[in-house]
Amino acid sequence: MRCGVGQGVPVTIAIRRDRWGISHVEALDRLDAFEAQGWVAADDRFWQMDADRIKAQGRWAEIVGSKGAKEDAFFRRMRLTNKCKNDWSLLAPETKQMTEAYAKGVNRWLKEQADQLPEEYQYHDLPPESWEPWHCLAVYKIRHVFMGTLHRKLWRGHLLATCGPEVVEAMQGNMNDDSVIASFDNPTLDLLSGLPEVLKANSELLEALVDIDGGSNSWAIHGSRTSSGMPLLAGDPHRGIEFPNVYHQFHMKCPEFNAIGLAFPGVPGFPHFGHNDDVAWCITHGMADDTDVFVESTDLDQVEWETELLTVRGEGDYEVYCGSTERGPVVIGDPAENMALSLAWTGLAGTDTTFDALIPMLKASSCKKLEDAVACWVIPVNNVLSADTQGHISFKIRGRVIERPEANRWIPVAGEPASSWTDLEPVAFDQLPGVTDPPEGYLVTANNRPSNSGPYISLDFAGSARFDRISQLLETLPAASLSDMERIHGDVVSLRAPDIVDSLLTHASKFTHPWAEWLLNSLANWNNEMSESSIEAAMYAVIRRRWCESVGERLGISAPSFGAPGWPSAEDASRMLADAALVLLSDHRHTLIPGLETEEDLDHALSACIDETLTELQLRLGDDRETWTWGRLHRMFSPHFMASLIQEAHHLHPPVDTCPGDSDTVRCGSVIPERGERASAASVARYAFDLDDWDKSGWVVPHGVSGVRGSGHDLDQRQAWLECALLPMVFSDKGVRETEVSYFEL
Known part of the structure; x- marks a missing residue:
């Protein structure tokens, strides 16, 4: 902690930490602000940043052994390191300066703390290296490379080769009927166009590859529907729960901008969630079809193969063929x-100019300026909601969207x-797609279909x-307040449950368990709330899983492998199977499943699930049915990904x-x-921006x-998060000073 000197003028970066340990930086220029962001990110999260950097370089197995080798080989073959370096070299000069300043801050911290590194370094022999500006791009890409459609296309490829075209089509359901974020008068886009022909034409191609061994919410409310008369913008990103958390709370102020938000450790600015003096922004994943998978055969002998050595802790070096x-x-x-x-991925195709949006976002003065700032965005495709102090709310898709032949949408x-x-x-x-100030007075995104018309974004x-x-909840709020946002964050009513319960009540009668009638009566009178104290929620969840397992076994797709062992992963495959199996039940397409061709077959299957x-539940929770609560089954693990x-x-x-x-x-x-039933993904942050104050x-x-475990600020927000309560996001100079607990200078 010191004062620097630039051209003979003292340069001070002031950092105030509030009671939650969140840093509020005041700097004399933007490069000092980004340097401070790098320093603070390293102080709070250096090992996490370093781990993401190592993963992007395909070196994770050097720390964790063979369990990291599969993805290491994947990233080496993608040439992700080379791509990040090349993309960085083509960024705008001011963007490069931003990443250089950020790297300078990280390296200042690393030099100061060289003998006090985080505890994780005690468990492996890979020392931290200096942070380079292109590492910021590597960290960002590694957090998004698997958010696209790779695993879904591998899954559908296996499904087509194993079960045939009709099952693939039925499992997808009729996407044309789904709710959309915004409707337009343009020609309607039929997402199922040409599907039977596409699947039949590719079925034989994919059979040869099977035998190899081997969500988020956001909403914006116009001032005409709030108690203050100014907009509210709120939401919560959903990702895998892990420790450390994916997002890092931070605030920086300089003459060019004053902005606060949720950053990625290792990445400057606030790519996803934040606000400045004039405008707030947030995103949900756009679910775009950003990846195509190609079955290569005839061209493989023309590839100029190179080998790279992949080091696996405790096992030695292995060659990886790249081409x-x-x-x-x-x-x-x-x-x-x-x-x-x-593989073709939008993050690899062409130059990735995503980072060129980060500084203009911080300086935007309205929803329109914010959307102009993200015109260069590439990955991932997002649903952006914004609200400004002029009273506007707006929705816009950002990111690189490439329309391809219809066959590419579905399968390899x-x-x-x-x-x-x-x-x-x-x-x-x-x-x-985009819309500003809709007549309804609010906007909602929840990873659902953005529009009823083109362009094509995705199937998934x-x-x-x-x-x-x-x-539904917003419709009941003519004068919404911040406390209403907290209540929406905490809502646990399932609108999907009624269809599943109705199928059970309608079709299941051949059960033999003495408590089966009690179970059905309980579900018939259930309020569809997935609350921790709900007995019905626990029974509903286990029945769902049992049905999905039954479908997987009958179709022979419980452990798919496509192209190589472990692709798609067992976890991804089970999640996609669960979604698809429920579609077959709700849409009454069960007759496509072997052994479920008749209503009597379905009765036997659902009764067996009951x-x-x-x-x-008797074996897991005992005979006292009053204790069969969802909270006992649904536990939130937050794994430290090295531990x-x-x-x-x-x-x-x-x-x-x-976890409810x-x-x-x-x-x-x-x-x-x-x-x-363990909770694997949840809200990795919750936020509500009040443009009135x-x-x-x-x-x-x-x-x-x-x-840093044991630091005092590693778990101090956990209880508030569990209670779905929001903590103060102080922004004004007065607010920052009133909540200041510590002060220092760089």
């Missing part, structure tokens, strides 16, 4: 088998010139349950807590069926601002 076809890098499969998979396709992206241009920014949107529930659920792989670091895991909600409720508590805004994260 590309004209469609993209070969990432999955063994070229020696004369068949492998190559043949590696042919016609499939390549070479001659394809991204959709122009002004052609992407979330269902409408969360979108419809938030819309019997198995009751037996399982999960290295036994000596096991104590770094945070404690386990009960599921994947269909506003308060998210998603499960991965492969892992039972920024100091009335609030936020909370699942753990704390610090990623």
